[in-house]
Amino acid sequence: MSEVKVTFSTSRLPGADQLVDRLPPVLRIQSIARFPFDERHMLCQAVLFHEQAGLKVEWLCRQPDNRLTAGALVSIRWLGRPVSTTGAIRISRLVKLERPEASLNPFATIPHSWVKDRPLVARAAQLWEGLGRPLQHLFNAIFWDHHRFERYLDGPSSLAGHHNGRNGNFRHAVEVAERALALASHHAEAHLPVLLASSLLHDAGKAEEYRFNGRHRRFEMTERGTLLGHKHTVL
Known part of the structure; x- marks a missing residue:
């Protein structure tokens, strides 16, 4: 960049x-x-x-x-x-811009108020570059809604388990993608763009699973998260 x-x-x-x-x-x-x-x-x-x-x-x-x-x-x-x-x-x-553009790296547009850890943002931007144009377009289409993208970046990956703080879901997605790439280095048949896309998007549904309760100053499970869960939502 x-x-x-x-x-x-x-x-x-x-x-x-x-x-x-x-x-x-x-x-x-x-x-x-x-x-x-x-x-x-x-x-x-x-x-x-x-x-x-x-x-x-x-x-x-x-x-x-x-x-x-x-x-x-x-x-x-x-x-x-x-x-x-x-x-x-x-x-x-x-x-x-109403229609998602494949050429835009969305991680280059994240305000500091959304994610203060700028090295983490830079790591994500580099991973996105490795997706290839079709999967970049897919990723951008999913997160062109800025409300969803902010929730994906801001929310936790769990309420009491791993990555349960602010930006936890985002950090988890980046770490999974980086570990997947490290494992794939031993397997020539691995399709790296698909592997990266799967890693970055596997918990995208958690953007709809958690909401921050300003009154209680904590993240809580949404009704959708309780009834359906992120694994169905991501589909």
Whole structure:
């Protein structure tokens, strides 16, 4: 993954055209807010995240797009040459990406608030690269819903057993994939992309099995988890 870090924060944007060309085509909304601007417009502001770039953007709209929420994957529609206004880049609008794209490594779009262990995120991103395009598309289709993806990353793998803390399910999936690759190194007939996909997705259903109870400050089993379980949900 590229180490280039682009952050727009000043009123002057020297070489803005070159910087825009280096921005990833897809970013994740970290936060979004809307303010009254005039009789016909709202001022929308959003903070966008990608491992390669972080920036704040703003645009005017008559009808706010309620599909644009924190966590959504979006692309930027530019408004001429990028200029900064009070620390935000003026754009034409953001477009929510409704259809999963196989080319996007979703682990490159995980905000720090979702997973603080960045080496773990980097390990997952490297594993995803080994899936091959068809299975990358499958993985992205399953987790294009950002709510599901966040729960997959945030939740535990169990309530009282192994990996029972925050990000436990994610850590477990990465560790299983890495151990599977180590075992497969002794078997030339093993199909590594399928092995990786199976490892990363085997507990994907746990995204619907646990929910964090803010009142009690703990993860609890959902009704679906109790009645069906993650093994059926993942199917």
